[in-house]
Amino acid sequence: MITGDSRQQVIPPTRSRVKAGFVVYSPDSGERNIIILDEGELAAIDRNNGIKTTVFKMHPGDLVGVAALLEHENFRYAIEATEDSTITVVTEECMESELKTLPVWMLAVIRSLSSKTRKLKDALHHTRCENTLKSLAEYCNHLEAKKKYPLKDLVHEFHWLTRIPSSVVNEEIKALARRKFLVQEGTGEDTTVYVVNTLLLQIFVDYQNATEHGVNWEPFTLSLAQKRLLVKISSVDQSTSMDAPAWIAFFKEAKLQIDVTEWIRMQQFGWFKPGRGNTFSPNTDKIKYYLAALRYETNIRGVL
Amino acid sequence: MHIATGEYVCLEGDKANTLFIVKSGMLVGSTKADAGAPLQNFGPGSIVGEFSLLESEPRDLTLRAAEDTEILVIEQHTLQSTLDKHPGWLKSILTFLTARNRIAQENKRKNDLIQALPSLLYIFSAHLKETGADSIPLSLLHKKILALNNTPDEETDNLLKSLESLGLLKVCGSNDADKNVKVESLQIIPLLYETLQYRALNQKVSPNILSMTEQMVLTTFVKIARESNVPLQNGLCTITTEQLKAEAKKSMHGLTLTSRTIAPLVEKKLLEPSSAFDIHAPLESVNFFFADFEKILDLLELNRIFPLLDKSLV
Numbered sequence: 001m002i003t004g005d006s007r008q009q010v011i012p013p014t015r016s017r018v019k020a021g022f023v024v025y026s027p028d029s030g031e032r033n034i035i036i037l038d039e040g041e042l043a044a045i046d047r048n049n050g051i052k053t054t055v056f057k058m059h060p061g062d063l064v065g066v067a068a069l070l071e072h073e074n075f076r077y078a079i080e081a082t083e084d085s086t087i088t089v090v091t092e093e094c095m096e097s098e099l100k101t102l103p104v105w106m107l108a109v110i111r112s113l114s115s116k117t118r119k120l121k122d123a124l125h126h127t128r129c130e131n132t133l134k135s136l137a138e139y140c141n142h143l144e145a146k147k148k149y150p151l152k153d154l155v156h157e158f159h160w161l162t163r164i165p166s167s168v169v170n171e172e173i174k175a176l177a178r179r180k181f182l183v184q185e186g187t188g189e190d191t192t193v194y195v196v197n198t199l200l201l202q203i204f205v206d207y208q209n210a211t212e213h214g215v216n217w218e219p220f221t222l223s224l225a226q227k228r229l230l231v232k233i234s235s236v237d238q239s240t241s242m243d244a245p246a247w248i249a250f251f252k253e254a255k256l257q258i259d260v261t262e263w264i265r266m267q268q269f270g271w272f273k274p275g276r277g278n279t280f281s282p283n284t285d286k287i288k289y290y291l292a293a294l295r296y297e298t299n300i301r302g303v304l
Numbered sequence: 305m306h307i308a309t310g311e312y313v314c315l316e317g318d319k320a321n322t323l324f325i326v327k328s329g330m331l332v333g334s335t336k337a338d339a340g341a342p343l344q345n346f347g348p349g350s351i352v353g354e355f356s357l358l359e360s361e362p363r364d365l366t367l368r369a370a371e372d373t374e375i376l377v378i379e380q381h382t383l384q385s386t387l388d389k390h391p392g393w394l395k396s397i398l399t400f401l402t403a404r405n406r407i408a409q410e411n412k413r414k415n416d417l418i419q420a421l422p423s424l425l426y427i428f429s430a431h432l433k434e435t436g437a438d439s440i441p442l443s444l445l446h447k448k449i450l451a452l453n454n455t456p457d458e459e460t461d462n463l464l465k466s467l468e469s470l471g472l473l474k475v476c477g478s479n480d481a482d483k484n485v486k487v488e489s490l491q492i493i494p495l496l497y498e499t500l501q502y503r504a505l506n507q508k509v510s511p512n513i514l515s516m517t518e519q520m521v522l523t524t525f526v527k528i529a530r531e532s533n534v535p536l537q538n539g540l541c542t543i544t545t546e547q548l549k550a551e552a553k554k555s556m557h558g559l560t561l562t563s564r565t566i567a568p569l570v571e572k573k574l575l576e577p578s579s580a581f582d583i584h585a586p587l588e589s590v591n592f593f594f595a596d597f598e599k600i601l602d603l604l605e606l607n608r609i610f611p612l613l614d615k616s617l618v
Contacts, residue, residue: 013393036393063393066400090393098390105325105378106386108351109358113401120408124415128454138451142430160504161423162453205451 011097013090018081024089025065025079032072033089034065040085044077057082069095070114127163134208135162136172140182141201143194151184151191179204179299200300203293207300218269219293220301225257226265230290232256233271233282241281247272305375307331313367313375320356320363321380325349329373333365337458345370357383358402414618416459417466421617422504423453424463425497428485438490442475442483466616470609472496491602499606511572514607518569520559522600524551525575529597542594545587563587574600 015038018024024035024042035042042058055077058064067073069092081087090098099107129135139158143149155169164172173193176182181200185192195201203219210217222230232254242250244263251258266272271287272280293300307313307329314320316335324331326346333344333352344365346352355361357378387395427448431440442464449455464485467473472492477483487493495512502510514522528551529541552561559565567583569575577590 013391034393034397036396061396063396063400066397067404070401088393098394102390102394103386105323105351105376106383108325108349109323109354110398110401112351112354113398113405117401117405117408120405120412123412128416128419129452130454135452135454138448139426142426142434156505157501160501161426163419209447209451 011091011094013088013094015086015088017084017086020081020083020085022081023078024081024087025075027074027076027078032065032068033091034063034069034095035079036063036088036090037061038086038088040087041082042079042085042087043082045080046077065090070110071118125163127165129162129164131208131212132162132164132168133172133175134205134212135164136169137176137181137201137204137208140176140195141198141205143198145195145198148185148192148194151193152189154193175302176201179302180296181299197292199289199292200296203289203296204300207293219290220297222290222294225262227294228256229258229262229266230271230287230294233266234287234291236282238282238284241275241279243278244280247280305377307369307373307375309369309371311369313369314363314365316363316366318363319360320353321360323354323357323378323383324352324367325376325378326352327374327376330370331367331373331375332370333367335365337456355402358398416455417463417617418614420449420453420455420459420463422497422500423449423455424460425493425500427452428487429494429497432487432490432493439476439484439486442477442485443481445485463617470612470616472609489598489602489605491598492605495602495606496609499610512603512606513610514603515568517559517565518574519604519607520556521548521552521561521565521569522574522604524548524555525593525595526597526600526604527551527555536597539596539598540594541597542592544592545590548593549587561587563589566593574603 013036018040025031025033037058037060039060042062044055044058044064046053046055058079064079065075068075069090099110102110136158139161143154151170151173155166155173158164158169159166173182173184177184177193181196181204183194183196185194207217207220229251232251248258248260248263269286269290270283271290273283275281313324313331326348328348331346331350331352333346334341346367352365352367353363356363357380360380387398424445427445428440431444431448432438446457446460449460450457464473464475468475471488473485473487475483475485499510499512502508502512525543525548528543528547532541532543532547534542549561552559563581563583563585566575566587567581570577570581575593575595578592578594579590581590
């Protein structure tokens with residue numbers, strides 16, 4: 001019957017006096033209680049492999065069993081009285097009845113503290129990587145190209161670095177292999193993996209970063225005119241050095257669309273390295289990067 | 305309390321002692337450290353600021369209303385009057401839960417730092433090998449560690465500080481954009497990575513970790529090599545057995561140098577004997593020993609910092 005007075009429904013905790021040596025709690029009992037020491041002294045005892053060790057001692061005001069009661073986390077030690085003591089035992093039923101009388105916000109605080117702690121503890125055993133494919137690509141980017149690595153060693157090392165589960169790593173290796181960034185050979189214990197071209201993995205990581213941040217990735221935003229300019233620069237010897245007007249004239253001579261705005265854009269893309277006296281020469285690494293990105297666009301986007 | 309769309313409820317770092325409960329609408333939370341990361345959403349029923357209410361902790365989030373929002377504010381006197389109406393053990397439980405959360409936060413922080421170290425060493429080692437340089441731009445290191453292990457820049461900086469305090473590297477430059485991380489020795493970072501990897505993957509101590517006796521013998525070897533005027537040949541230095549025994553008598557605290565003492569170093573190919581080495585024969589049967597000087601220096605450095613590593617990190 002609902003009386004409107006919730007205090008009437010509270011099951012009181014049990015207060016009792018125990019003698020020295022009394023086992024207040026045994027881990028085998030399966031009980032989930034909070035034990036509060038009012039007077040005397042209690043000790044948490046570990047009986048691992050038959051050896052009795054005192055893990056910690058409890059003094060008046062100390063309590064154990066909160067995690068066991070609120071989070072179903074087993075308390076693994078026995079609690080024994082080391083001297084005559086007075087204890088208060090809050091059982092599951094008592095706790096439940098008391099919680100029912102609390103304001104909702106207080107319950108929410110207790111639940112929130114408990115849940116946040118549980119999440120922090122769980123996080124210790126899980127990877128922090130959200131994009132496991134990108135993480136693997138970053139790792140493989142630093143492997144030696146064309147060198148065959150035993151699959152199991154690679155998975156083992158990468159798992160150690162990132163805590164990404166081995167099963168996920170194996171799937172991601174297949175995903176990179178489908179994109180032709182890696183090649184997997186052999187079967188069973190003899191399976192090996194090699195990186196085709198480390199530059200492609202670096203490009204893939206950069207593309208993934210841009211995608212995650214919701215920005216358009218520059219190599220895939222080039223206009224047709226810009227792509228033509230890129231191809232033209234790639235045919236120029238890297239030692240060629242000219243000032244901006246000379247480069248613009250060079251492109252115009254090759255019947256390519258170019259103006260000052262386009263020239264500035266090319267600077268922003270990093271296709272030219274500044275030299276002495278306002279001259280510029282082709283930045284081979286950047287040009288190779290853009291060309292590879294365009295050539296392997298479908299592999300990078302994963303739309304094979 | 306009504307908060308209009310776009311209005312701020314509190315700023316990260318503000319002094320505080322209240323709890324917010326979202327009754328309707330939506331609050332979004334952000335931190336300076338996670339700038340650019342997705343915002344945290346707090347819809348109806350969410351609570352924010354437990355630690356401000358319980359321990360007067362400053363706000364850990366900047367909160368803004370994403371839409372018109374109604375919030376309930378719980379102040380500390382409300383908490384106190386509620387606790388007064390309930391048994392004393394309820395307060396003990398709250399204290400326990402708070403303390404437990406603090407411990408879990410600290411464990412997570414330490415764990416993240418320890419977990420991020422191999423990734424930093426992996427990226428750094430790879431960069432040194434790929435470029436032949438003795439440094440890496442800090443911004444590149446940040447970017448790559450974030451991609452590999454989702455390690456935030458702040459954590460990477462903390463790791464670098466720890467490694468810098470051990471004398472392994474130096475962060476140079478004043479502007480964030482121009483900062484470089486320079487190694488003291490090209491081999492020490494790869495060596496440290498290899499040692500940690502060996503321990504983790506094989507569940508045993510790496511052969512790079514030397515016993516005290518091995519370290520003492522190698523230190524003696526290095527001392528003689530440094531005092532000698534004989535130049536290194538292809539990085540190798542040669543020490544006669546006679547020199548080694550004489551110096552060992554002085555610097556190895558009474559330890560007698562025998563074939564048995566030298567044997568583990570010969571086995572690990574750190575010291576190469578001039579003739580066939582027999583553990584049962586007198587040490588004098590070998591005229592001299594030679595070794596890769598830089599390699600020995602790096603190994604000794606590794607053995608100096610390795611026991612300090614965990615303490616330095618956490």
